[in-house]
Amino acid sequence: MSNHKPNNQAKVGSSTIAVGRLTRPRPAEQEEVRFASNWVAAWRRFRRSGLAMFGLVYLVFIVLVAVLAPVIAPYPYDQVNYDIVLQKPTREHILGTDALGRDMLSRLMWGARPMLLVGVLTGIVSMIIGVPLGILAGYLGGAFDWVMQRLIDLFSALPWYLLVLYLLMVLSPTVMNLILALSITSWVGSCRLVRGLTLSSRELDFVEAARALGIPTRQILLRHILPQAAPLLLWNFAASIPGSVFAEAGLSFLGLGIRPPTPSWGQMLGQAGGYWLYYWQVFLFPSLCIVISVVAFQGLADGLRQAIDVNVNV
Numbered sequence: 001m002s003n004h005k006p007n008n009q010a011k012v013g014s015s016t017i018a019v020g021r022l023t024r025p026r027p028a029e030q031e032e033v034r035f036a037s038n039w040v041a042a043w044r045r046f047r048r049s050g051l052a053m054f055g056l057v058y059l060v061f062i063v064l065v066a067v068l069a070p071v072i073a074p075y076p077y078d079q080v081n082y083d084i085v086l087q088k089p090t091r092e093h094i095l096g097t098d099a100l101g102r103d104m105l106s107r108l109m110w111g112a113r114p115m116l117l118v119g120v121l122t123g124i125v126s127m128i129i130g131v132p133l134g135i136l137a138g139y140l141g142g143a144f145d146w147v148m149q150r151l152i153d154l155f156s157a158l159p160w161y162l163l164v165l166y167l168l169m170v171l172s173p174t175v176m177n178l179i180l181a182l183s184i185t186s187w188v189g190s191c192r193l194v195r196g197l198t199l200s201s202r203e204l205d206f207v208e209a210a211r212a213l214g215i216p217t218r219q220i221l222l223r224h225i226l227p228q229a230a231p232l233l234l235w236n237f238a239a240s241i242p243g244s245v246f247a248e249a250g251l252s253f254l255g256l257g258i259r260p261p262t263p264s265w266g267q268m269l270g271q272a273g274g275y276w277l278y279y280w281q282v283f284l285f286p287s288l289c290i291v292i293s294v295v296a297f298q299g300l301a302d303g304l305r306q307a308i309d310v311n312v313n314v
Helices: 038-047 050-067 104-140 144-155 160-171 174-203 205-212 217-253 266-272 281-307
Strands: 009-013 015-018
Touching: 015 160, 038 050, 038 281, 050 104, 050 217, 050 281, 104 144, 104 266, 104 281, 144 174, 144 281, 160 174, 160 217, 174 217, 205 217, 217 281, 266 281
Parallel strands: none
Antiparallel strands: 009 015
């Protein structure tokens, strides 16, 4: 007599089917599907770019340097010492001195202030001018939109750098006049961007429903249309900073920007014109500051553009 016990289970593939006993296969473990919020998804897209992360870190660093310059600068930016004129980098003066014996490191730290001031305020003023004009032109249409299109074409055709030079010669070269001159020529970008978005948004169903409910036009523009343009406006603001930084440096180099004794990176380059062949420190360090700033802010703007692009996989 055989002692073999019948097998009450049969295997089919990887599944187990009960024959004699009432057994049920365990359900396969299912992973919980979680969806990231819009901000989390945007941050994931942003941090994928190494240049964008570098721009963010640099932004935090340069803001801290500009704010804390009176505390962390080793010397006053206007302290003149003719005994150490055009000195190469030493332990006392890490980046050397300029033609008047002023510490280069201290002047570079203080020079971050006008760079940020001009770059940020120019972007803000440009948006204050361009956003209302663009949203009204796109929503109202008609004659107002036609006039705005002609103004956009006019300012786009003008050589903006020559216009800024002319305005500064007429108004006198000061920080506020520099910001005003740059803002007058740079509002076109935000105006064109908002106008295009408004033209596409005003025909959407929720805007039509808001008009049908009798909601005032001001509330429709502020609560329904403007939020649609907010991400792209943030990108446009970040993208405008490198141009303003470069323009401030160029104008200061020509003597039409920040006035002495307040230090500016472009002004320091202009003052180094007759010495840079023999005293490299007066030319190299301001140049590096300008180049790194422009690259960092441009990388930050590209990262923001990628972050707000919902078509990019998280």
